[in-house]
Amino acid sequence: MTRILKSILFATTVLAPAGLVATGASAQTATLTIESWRNDDLPIWQQKIIPAFEAKNPGIKVSFAPMAPTEYNSAVNAKLEAGTAGDLITCRPFDLSLAMFQKGQLASLNDLPGISNFSDVGKSAWSTDDGKTTFCVPMASVIHGFIYNKKAFTDVGVQVPKTEDEFFAALEKFKKDGKYIPLAMGTKDQWEAATMGYYNIGPNYWKGEDGRKALIAGKEKLTDAAWVEPYKTLAKWKPYLGDGFEAQTYPDSQNLFTLGRAAIYPAGSWEIAPFKAQADFEMGAFPPPVKKAGDTCYISDHNDIGIGLNAKGKNLEAAKKFLSWVASPEFADLYANAAPGFFSLNSSPVKMQDALAQEFVSWRQNCKATIRPSAAVVGRGQPNLDLEMWRVSANVINGTQTPEQAAAETQKGLDSWYKPAK
Amino acid sequence: MSDTEIADIETVPVKRPTRWHIAVFLAPAFLVYTAVMILPLIETLRLSLFNMVEGQLAFVGLNNFKTLFGDPRLSADFWNALRNNVIFFIIHMLVQNPVGIAIAAMLSLPGLRFAAFYRSAIFVPTLLSFVIVGFIWKLILSPIWGIAPSLMDLIGLKWAFAPWLGKAETALIAVSLISVWQYVGIPMMLIYAALLNIPDEVLEAAECDGITGWSQFWKIKLPLILPSIGIVSVLTFVGNFNAFDLVYTVQGALAGPNGSTDILGTLLYRTFFGFQNQMGDRSMGATIAAVMFLIILAGVALYLFVIQRRMRRYQF
Numbered sequence: 001m002t003r004i005l006k007s008i009l010f011a012t013t014v015l016a017p018a019g020l021v022a023t024g025a026s027a028q029t030a031t032l033t034i035e036s037w038r039n040d041d042l043p044i045w046q047q048k049i050i051p052a053f054e055a056k057n058p059g060i061k062v063s064f065a066p067m068a069p070t071e072y073n074s075a076v077n078a079k080l081e082a083g084t085a086g087d088l089i090t091c092r093p094f095d096l097s098l099a100m101f102q103k104g105q106l107a108s109l110n111d112l113p114g115i116s117n118f119s120d121v122g123k124s125a126w127s128t129d130d131g132k133t134t135f136c137v138p139m140a141s142v143i144h145g146f147i148y149n150k151k152a153f154t155d156v157g158v159q160v161p162k163t164e165d166e167f168f169a170a171l172e173k174f175k176k177d178g179k180y181i182p183l184a185m186g187t188k189d190q191w192e193a194a195t196m197g198y199y200n201i202g203p204n205y206w207k208g209e210d211g212r213k214a215l216i217a218g219k220e221k222l223t224d225a226a227w228v229e230p231y232k233t234l235a236k237w238k239p240y241l242g243d244g245f246e247a248q249t250y251p252d253s254q255n256l257f258t259l260g261r262a263a264i265y266p267a268g269s270w271e272i273a274p275f276k277a278q279a280d281f282e283m284g285a286f287p288p289p290v291k292k293a294g295d296t297c298y299i300s301d302h303n304d305i306g307i308g309l310n311a312k313g314k315n316l317e318a319a320k321k322f323l324s325w326v327a328s329p330e331f332a333d334l335y336a337n338a339a340p341g342f343f344s345l346n347s348s349p350v351k352m353q354d355a356l357a358q359e360f361v362s363w364r365q366n367c368k369a370t371i372r373p374s375a376a377v378v379g380r381g382q383p384n385l386d387l388e389m390w391r392v393s394a395n396v397i398n399g400t401q402t403p404e405q406a407a408a409e410t411q412k413g414l415d416s417w418y419k420p421a422k
Numbered sequence: 423m424s425d426t427e428i429a430d431i432e433t434v435p436v437k438r439p440t441r442w443h444i445a446v447f448l449a450p451a452f453l454v455y456t457a458v459m460i461l462p463l464i465e466t467l468r469l470s471l472f473n474m475v476e477g478q479l480a481f482v483g484l485n486n487f488k489t490l491f492g493d494p495r496l497s498a499d500f501w502n503a504l505r506n507n508v509i510f511f512i513i514h515m516l517v518q519n520p521v522g523i524a525i526a527a528m529l530s531l532p533g534l535r536f537a538a539f540y541r542s543a544i545f546v547p548t549l550l551s552f553v554i555v556g557f558i559w560k561l562i563l564s565p566i567w568g569i570a571p572s573l574m575d576l577i578g579l580k581w582a583f584a585p586w587l588g589k590a591e592t593a594l595i596a597v598s599l600i601s602v603w604q605y606v607g608i609p610m611m612l613i614y615a616a617l618l619n620i621p622d623e624v625l626e627a628a629e630c631d632g633i634t635g636w637s638q639f640w641k642i643k644l645p646l647i648l649p650s651i652g653i654v655s656v657l658t659f660v661g662n663f664n665a666f667d668l669v670y671t672v673q674g675a676l677a678g679p680n681g682s683t684d685i686l687g688t689l690l691y692r693t694f695f696g697f698q699n700q701m702g703d704r705s706m707g708a709t710i711a712a713v714m715f716l717i718i719l720a721g722v723a724l725y726l727f728v729i730q731r732r733m734r735r736y737q738f
Contacts, residue, residue: 070675074696096699188588190678191698244565246588246679252566379699383495386699387676395680400590416495 030318031061033086034307035079037072040274044338052334053325060318080105080310087313088322091136091306093125094376100308101128101135107311108133112320114327122345125303125371136306137326139335140342143269143360144200144300150282152180152263160286164233167289171240174263182240184262186248193234193393194386196266199372201288202230203298208370216377218420222411223404231396231403238397246398269360270304272341276356283356287363301369303345381417388413463715469708479705486709500710502681503689504717506594510685511662513598514605519654521602522609523647527639529610530617541614545607552604556671559600563587587672590682597683601668605661609654616650617643649733652725659721663714666691686714 034045045064053062065086067075073096079085080100089106091097100106109115110133115123118138126136153160156177161167174182187193206212206226214220220227242248242256257265258278265271267285275283290297307326309319325331332346340354343361352358374386392406401409473482491497525544529537547555562568565585574583586596620643628634628642666687669677675697677684692700694707 070698071695073699074702077696077701092699099701186588188678189674190676242566244571244585244588247563247565247585248588252564256566382700384698384700387697391676391678391680394678398588398590398679400680413495 029059029061030315031063032088032315032319032322034062034064034088034090035072035076035086036064036066036090037069037092038090038305039066039068040270041339042066048338049331049334052330053322056325057318057321060315060321062322080312083312085310085313087310087315087319089136089308089310091126091308093303093306093371095380097126097136097306097308098128099380101133104311106135107309107316108135109137109309109323110134112137112324112327114324117327117329117346117348119345119347122303122347125376126306126308129377136308137323138303138345139305139307139326140339141345142302142304142342143363144196144302145267145269145285145287145360145363146200147257147265147267147271147275147283147285147356149180149257149260149263149279150284151260152281153284155179156263158263160284161289162286163293164289164291168236171237171264175240181242181256181262182264183237183242184253184257184265185237185241186245186250186253187394187397188247188252189250190390190394192250192253192266193397194390195372196268197234197237197397198230198389198393199300199302199374200266200268201233202227202373203300203368203370204288204290204295205229206373207296208298208368212370212373212376215373216420222414223407228403228407231393231406234393235396235399235403238399241397269341269343269357270339272354272356272360273339276340276354285356285359287367297363297367299363299367299369300372301343301364302371302375305342378414378418381414383413383416385410385414466708466711467715469705470712473705486705487713490706490709490713496706499681499684499689500713503684503686506683507663507665507685509594510598510601510665511659513595514602514658514662515655517599518602518606519609519651519658522606522654523613523651525606525610526613526617527643529614541610544610547604548607550604552667553671555600555604556668559603560587560672563596588679590679593673593679593683597669597672600672601665604668608657609651612650612654613647616647620646645734646736649730649735652730652733656722656725659725660718663718663721686710686717690714 042064050062050064054060072090073092076085076089077100080089080103085105089100091100091106097106101108115134115137118134120127120131122138123134124131126138127134148160152158152174156174156179158170158173159166161170171182174180185192185196203211206215206220211220211226215222215227222228238245242262248256253262253265254271254274256262258275260279260281287297287299307323309316309323313319327346329346329348329350332344332348332350335342336344336350336352336357337354340352340357341360343357344350352361372386374389379385388410392401392409395401396403396406470486471481471483472479473486474480475482489496490500525540528534529541534540563570563586565571565583565588571580571583574580584592586592624642624646625638628638633641663686665685669683669685669688670691673683673688675688675692677688690707690710691697693703693710696702
């Protein structure tokens with residue numbers, strides 16, 4: 001009896017780990033893990049991007065490990081601190097990734113072959129404040145605007161609006177007609193109200209980069225007219241949203257539009273691929289309407305996604321190989337066409353097949369581009385300006401807060417920690 | 423082998439050997455419980471006294487608590503969460519427990535048909551995962567796809583429908599009632615068991631004295647099940663102040679709209695783990711967890727030392 005027991009103990013404690021070591025040692029290939037929040041893109045990576053890389057680089061296996069977007073930052077931070085994060089880290093733009101670099105979690109990529117394929121503007125979201133060090137390879141930017149149902153527009157006889165008055169006239173016409181919900185947006189998840197609302201239409205009011213930089217410099221405040229006006233316009237959206245929009249979630253809005261029940265969808269260009277897959281009607285897009293015909297238009301062209309190197313990763317060499325491939329024109333072409341709506345930041349021009357994506361990107365020629373105001377510098381402190389803007393934008397649309405109150409609240413939160421350089 | 427040992431113990435009852443088996447049998451439960459409950463609890467309480475000072479984790483005494491109650495933003499969040507949590511608890515006490523008692527009283531009536539079926543049907547939601555409950559109710563109440571608007575339309579009550587989960591005034595009540603729906607089975611079961619324990623002689627004696635129906639419930643049954651109601655109240659209290667899951671699945675971690683469904687559990691989650699662009703703060707999270715622990719401890723102590731001691735018990 002005791003002998004059997006002893007042999008069992010021996011087998012489980014001594015032999016089993018030995019077996020594990022043996023199998024571990026036999027694996028020669030390096031496996032790279034990519035941490036990401038893009039779970040919508042899983043099929044694109046698994047079917048198109050990773051096979052293309054692996055075919056050229058035998059001996060390196062890549063696995064794409066996405067998680068829920070809202071949990072990504074804190075989860076990946078915890079993993080980096082514990083030393084269990086993957087070799088490649090998908091980078092949020094600006095302050096969040098900068099903090100990771102400053103903690104030594106992301107490696108500098110200045111000497112990465114291929115990083116010179118990007119302009120300073122493209123790299124700006126993943127460079128130190130002095131612009132000297134870049135720590136993530138820029139992958140793509142996203143553009144805000146409105147996607148519309150072409151069939152609904154011809155049905156009801158509405159022209160694509162160019163000015164704000166035309167925009168509201170179009171909404172009014174849809175509302176009168178009653179067949180379509182004029183605007184597909186809800187406030188339950190809060191971020192839609194800010195990201196598709198405030199950040200979308202706002203640049204026309206605060207004059208894009210001028211306003212954003214003035215805010216950072218402390219020359220403008222969120223309580224100034226240029227920053228309050230967009231809230232006032234948002235408040236006017238309320239009657240044109242669907243019944244019970246207060247409880248309408250982001251997937252609800254997406255489904256309402258792709259099922260053809262809504263006319264206009266305040267959008268980010270990342271919607272293009274999923275919408276194409278689901279909607280069976282023609283879609284078009286228009287940039288945020290300007291106040292008066294002939295005004296300069298501003299669009300939010302936000303550097304959104306990059307990819308960096310875990311400084312404490314196990315397969316640094318293989319990971320660098322992957323990153324310089326990400327920086328190549330080949331990847332830019334592959335990614336921009338596999339995920340239309342994520343526009344390449346690579347200096348070499350990318351030919352996109354998708355008409356809707358081309359429409360979005362064409363606005364860059366006539367309109368001035370800017371990024372989301374809460375992303376850089378003013379997004380570093382507590383309370384987080386981005387989250388504050390989510391909340392107050394939703395409140396303004398719900399009508400539970402006036403635009404002035406909303407602006408005052410965000411400015412108060414910003415004042416509590418942000419001291420602009422004098 | 424075992425026969426002789428038992429015989430030994432029986433024949434020599436005075437001089438017992440050390441009873442190792444007690445320790446041996448207790449050890450697994452004790453070790454597991456210590457590892458997964460007691461140590462983390464102590465560690466959390468310890469962490470609440472530490473914070474990052476210049477990049478190093480350092481002992482800061484009660485400073486975290488000072489920040490929690492002193493910082494205008496954090497304290498506003500905390501008091502908002504506590505107030506919502508108290509409302510959450512009150513709704514449970516006012517709806518869940520009386521309804522549970524009423525259902526139990528009806529189920530224990532002799533001659534009720536399909537009693538077993540009702541009992542199981544009402545208890546089933548308690549067994550469901552909170553994720554399922556959350557999503558089912560989110561769908562039922564959805565103004566776009568939900569069946570609530572069309573069902574209310576059928577009986578002419580369409581005007582009374584509102585996107586309850588999306589309005590600051592109604593969201594907390596709606597979430598509380600979903601939770602009540604899910605957990606009403608627990609008070610029902612406990613009270614039902616207590617009601618079945620009442621000896622028939624007592625009830626028959628009451629009937630001989632002419633006490634029947636409602637007055638029998640109020641005068642005979644209710645006093646006899648009071649200890650069970652006390653236990654149910656404590657369970658509700660602990661469960662409610664630890665609640666998190668249902669709010670998280672129905673309203674998300676932001677517990678919107680505008681923080682109106684934010685309870686201590688969701689506040690703890692956002693503070694400890696972070697959310698979207700807000701980074702997790704382990705020390706402040708642990709501080710909130712410590713405060714939650716103290717609130718629950720205080721509530722349970724109040725029950726054990728003040729209420730339970732005064733409760734009259736009846737022996738049959």
